[in-house]
Amino acid sequence: MSRYFTADLAGLDPYTPGEQPQGEIRMKLNTNENPFPPSPRVAQAITREQIDSLRLYEDPDSALLRQAAAKRYGLAPEQIVAGNGSDEILMLAIRAFCGEGKGLAFPNITYGFYKVWAALFGIDAKEIPLAEDFSIRPADYAHLGRTMVIANPNAPSGLVLTPAQIEEILRANPDDVLILDEAYVDFGSESCLPLLDKYDNLLVVHTFSKSRSLAGGRLGFGFGCPALIEDLNRVRYSMNPYNVNLLTQLAGIASLEDEDYFRACVDQVCDIRDKTAAALRQLGFIVTDSRTNFLFVRTDKMPGARLFDRLRQQGIVVRRWNDPLIADWLRISIGTREQMEQLVEIIRGILEE
Amino acid sequence: MSRYFTADLAGLDPYTPGEQPQGEIRMKLNTNENPFPPSPRVAQAITREQIDSLRLYEDPDSALLRQAAAKRYGLAPEQIVAGNGSDEILMLAIRAFCGEGKGLAFPNITYGFYKVWAALFGIDAKEIPLAEDFSIRPADYAHLGRTMVIANPNAPSGLVLTPAQIEEILRANPDDVLILDEAYVDFGSESCLPLLDKYDNLLVVHTFSKSRSLAGGRLGFGFGCPALIEDLNRVRYSMNPYNVNLLTQLAGIASLEDEDYFRACVDQVCDIRDKTAAALRQLGFIVTDSRTNFLFVRTDKMPGARLFDRLRQQGIVVRRWNDPLIADWLRISIGTREQMEQLVEIIRGILEE
Numbered sequence: 001m002s003r004y005f006t007a008d009l010a011g012l013d014p015y016t017p018g019e020q021p022q023g024e025i026r027m028k029l030n031t032n033e034n035p036f037p038p039s040p041r042v043a044q045a046i047t048r049e050q051i052d053s054l055r056l057y058e059d060p061d062s063a064l065l066r067q068a069a070a071k072r073y074g075l076a077p078e079q080i081v082a083g084n085g086s087d088e089i090l091m092l093a094i095r096a097f098c099g100e101g102k103g104l105a106f107p108n109i110t111y112g113f114y115k116v117w118a119a120l121f122g123i124d125a126k127e128i129p130l131a132e133d134f135s136i137r138p139a140d141y142a143h144l145g146r147t148m149v150i151a152n153p154n155a156p157s158g159l160v161l162t163p164a165q166i167e168e169i170l171r172a173n174p175d176d177v178l179i180l181d182e183a184y185v186d187f188g189s190e191s192c193l194p195l196l197d198k199y200d201n202l203l204v205v206h207t208f209s210k211s212r213s214l215a216g217g218r219l220g221f222g223f224g225c226p227a228l229i230e231d232l233n234r235v236r237y238s239m240n241p242y243n244v245n246l247l248t249q250l251a252g253i254a255s256l257e258d259e260d261y262f263r264a265c266v267d268q269v270c271d272i273r274d275k276t277a278a279a280l281r282q283l284g285f286i287v288t289d290s291r292t293n294f295l296f297v298r299t300d301k302m303p304g305a306r307l308f309d310r311l312r313q314q315g316i317v318v319r320r321w322n323d324p325l326i327a328d329w330l331r332i333s334i335g336t337r338e339q340m341e342q343l344v345e346i347i348r349g350i351l352e353e
Numbered sequence: 354m355s356r357y358f359t360a361d362l363a364g365l366d367p368y369t370p371g372e373q374p375q376g377e378i379r380m381k382l383n384t385n386e387n388p389f390p391p392s393p394r395v396a397q398a399i400t401r402e403q404i405d406s407l408r409l410y411e412d413p414d415s416a417l418l419r420q421a422a423a424k425r426y427g428l429a430p431e432q433i434v435a436g437n438g439s440d441e442i443l444m445l446a447i448r449a450f451c452g453e454g455k456g457l458a459f460p461n462i463t464y465g466f467y468k469v470w471a472a473l474f475g476i477d478a479k480e481i482p483l484a485e486d487f488s489i490r491p492a493d494y495a496h497l498g499r500t501m502v503i504a505n506p507n508a509p510s511g512l513v514l515t516p517a518q519i520e521e522i523l524r525a526n527p528d529d530v531l532i533l534d535e536a537y538v539d540f541g542s543e544s545c546l547p548l549l550d551k552y553d554n555l556l557v558v559h560t561f562s563k564s565r566s567l568a569g570g571r572l573g574f575g576f577g578c579p580a581l582i583e584d585l586n587r588v589r590y591s592m593n594p595y596n597v598n599l600l601t602q603l604a605g606i607a608s609l610e611d612e613d614y615f616r617a618c619v620d621q622v623c624d625i626r627d628k629t630a631a632a633l634r635q636l637g638f639i640v641t642d643s644r645t646n647f648l649f650v651r652t653d654k655m656p657g658a659r660l661f662d663r664l665r666q667q668g669i670v671v672r673r674w675n676d677p678l679i680a681d682w683l684r685i686s687i688g689t690r691e692q693m694e695q696l697v698e699i700i701r702g703i704l705e706e
Binding site for chain 1: 387413
């Protein structure tokens with residue numbers, strides 16, 4: 001920290017993203033990337049003519065992209081804002097709906113960035129403990145008097161609340177916004193987008209980094225009633241209006257127009273996930289019922305830190321946290337079928353050492 | 354504004370970017386875009402293989418891009434941070450170096466976003482009046498006890514302070530950071546990057562939106578001593594670490610490696626600018642001595658608002674502000690030679706009506 005850094009933020013503890021190893025790695029299974037490339041239509045959309053038109057600013061309102069998203073999700077463009085990844089949308093939402101006298105609540109084990117944004121903006125943060133089985137208890141979120149952010153499916157547990165359970169939270173908090181981070185919703189759980197018809201205090205957030213294979217393109221969406229979206233745009237236009245670059249807007253449209261490819265990739269990932277989960281359970285692992293593109297696993301046979309290290313020595317990067325509540329658990333992103341079969345064999349070997 | 358929007362930001366007055374007309378426009382000369390496309394190497398760098406690799410997150414530290422920039426500017430990679438446009442870098446810097454007890458100072462006529470970021474972060478902002486000829490007086494910035502942000506060349510005046518004048522400001526404020534926004538520096542003025550060797554309170558900010566023809570790609574840089582860059586990264590990792598998408602990192606590297614193309618484009622823009630300035634002066638316009646890719650002009654023959662409207666009726670979009678100090682001035686981005694010759698003839702016609 002330089003001597004010029006503002007004292008306001010001296011205690012800031014920035015987010016630590018999963019490692020992006022640049023060297024030789026056998027399997028990178030630590031940041032929930034998709035094993036399949038984006039739709040071939042993405043490459044078709046990025047033409048020489050479009051690259052030359054980078055000389056011009058892109059549309060800061062991403063109108064064509066929002067139209068494509070509106071068509072796909074059965075919403076109006078006014079219910080949609082596009083962001084530089086879902087991270088940006090989440091940040092804008094936390095800034096827009098929290099502040100003096102309005103804190104933020106979220107599960108004690110969840111996406112680690114929520115607490116960082118709260119700290120950045122000086123927002124009081126309250127962590128709500130998960131149940132012992134890592135599930136979220138909707139009743140714990142009744143009448144908190146806080147803006148809430150819930151990942152559904154949650155990470156790293158992979159567990160899901162039903163739309164009826166989410167509705168219970170929305171109904172119990174008519175004066176507070178629920179930010180619902182559906183980053184992993186495409187991998188076999190039910191989206192709460194239909195609840196937007198009934199609740200003006202719901203903001204649903206999606207990312208194209210996981211199910212759409214566009215992590216390196218940076219694209220996310222916020223969906224809500226027009227007034228909430230206007231709030232996000234108000235903050236967005238006070239931060240960085242040209243947030244989604246032209247090529248990413250084109251990539252997003254191309255992806256949204258290729259529903260068949262999207263379906264096929266997602267179905268494969270889910271199938272590989274379920275088979276991998278079964279194989280790990282066969283090896284004695286405890287595996288949560290993940291509806292995401294990752295597995296959250298633990299074994300009594302070896303501390304999590306040791307298994308993590310042994311995998312790393314073999315060139316396999318997975319994710320682990322030091323939080324004592326989950327220190328023995330590993331989060332493993334779903335790779336290709338071949339990778340996952342190899343991984344199971346490698347883990348079998350490690351356990352037999 | 355929804356009823357959920359935080360009261361903290363109720364008074365926020367978001368930035369109004371120059372219009373991005375989506376319909377039929379004859380000449381778009383309102384947001385200082387480059388009339389030439391980016392280097393052909395940019396299209397070569399965006400291969401099918403790279404597009405497929407969008408499934409992976411990009412390097413959040415933009416290491417290869419920063420290496421290319423370090424080579425080009427004669428700096429170390431540790432002195433460089435990349436951003437989603439220079440807007441993001443400026444926002445990070447204002448957040449990092451201002452706060453409780455440390456306000457921000459900037460000229461009263463300059464890039465309109467500085468005051469928006471100050472308001473967003475609750476930072477006390479002081480506007481320092483320009484001299485009557487729109488020049489910045491370095492002495493006005495001595496011992497303010499504030500972080501300072503100065504655009505050099507300034508916008509929309511196009512006027513330049515010399516490195517010696519900037520040094521005067523740095524020396525007078527050893528305990529405060531000067532954020533020097535060199536968005537337009539490539540169009541014929543002297544960069545203050547060499548001053549980084551002597552001053553640890555200098556942050557120089559560049560954009561690839563103007564001289565590098567990558568407005569729609571979103572790329573900017575911050576240059577400073579390693580401690581200042583670390584400060585910016587601290588805030589960046591608390592906001593949106595994956596800020597520069599993969600294709601933009603590749604585009605930036607390709608652009609930096611094509612110095613000849615860059616030089617040729619910039620030289621042409623400067624030549625067209627100077628010839629256009631001379632032609633407008635011939636028509637009786639007052640034209641500031643712009644070292645940018647725009648001209649700032651006024652005529653006694655017609656109010657600025659009327660000339661703006663008449664141009665707009667002919668499909669020509671330029672930029673104008675309602676601030677009474679500059680209400681009669683127009684900012685005209687430099688287009689192609691043909692466009693500028695046409696523009697001068699059209700203006701001649703309007704004045705003769």
